[in-house]
Amino acid sequence: MPKRYKLRGASLDAIREKALTQYGPQARIVAAEKVINPGIVGLFAAARFEATVEVGEAAGIAPAALAPGPAAPPASTGKTASNPVAGHDLQGPAIAALLERADAAEREMHRPDPVSTASPDFVGLLQQLGKELEAAPAVHPPLEPPLPPSDASNEKVPAPLEGNGNVILLVGLGDDALGPALEMSIAAGGSDVRTAGELTAFGHLHVSGRQSAMAARAQAVLTGQNVVVAYGLGKASDIPEQAHAIAGLSADQVWVVADARRKAGDTAAWVRALQTLLSTEPVGVSALAVIGASETASPETVDGLGIPVGWVDGKPARRTSLGKVH
16 A cells, blocks of 8 residues: 655755655655645745655565655645646756746746835744744854864864754855755755855845844744855955954855865965954854865865865765865
8 A cells, every 4th residue: 555755855856855865766755745834924935745656565665766646635834835746746947947837837826025124023023033033043053263274083073063053154266156056955955055155146135244143044944944045255355354244144154165176376376365254253164065076176275274174066075185085
């Protein structure tokens, strides 16, 4: 007798991956819906997906990679939902088509009026969020001091914080931080990815200061996510004026994003300048995210920064220094 399970995720593709991982190739999605959380006065609106996964008995059922099946009525969630989809083959172009239709409908149906941070409504909103946070406070692990590079097999490799309501800040030149931020979100099953500093990106809210960061953290607690902020420093010469702004975001974890294809001396200069300025602030660099390691013959030059490597070219690092292996 087939069994059915409920799965949630930031996208249909994420749910499909969870189903394959937890229940094997015989699992199939028989119903799915996009669930809209309208937020509070439209400020914290968010969308997630819920799906019904059917798993047949091992005997007499041919393996199918999430093949289409009969639609099952979605359970009531008490939230506003739109664009239900059921019985679709959730692979390849089908996923893109479903997401495009869902996003188009959502843009037409949900157009909340912006709430000014100077208005009485916003003040009342923060007070309401404060009461909810007191009822379920988020636990933020303390920052670990940077460790020197080492080839020791028992050395702990840094990883993005888990849990809800954490602010994870990735700092890099130009738009270097955006790629790793999106990759970390995918690996975590869906995080609230935002931009800050000189970096902006279409479709991502911008964190512009302490109050904005507090609001982002509060929303993440309500939606059960972390906030991953991609911070653009602009040019290396802009670092002095950016350091105070970085500290003002009160991040729980700070990563430096270094491009292994750039000259080692140039990278070391801006990273050390940033570390020096942050040494007087209540925030420090915890880990290094490396991009472009597979596109250079000497990726190990980033080891000279003295920051433990935790992320390399789109995936978690296997050790805290690159050496000749990455």
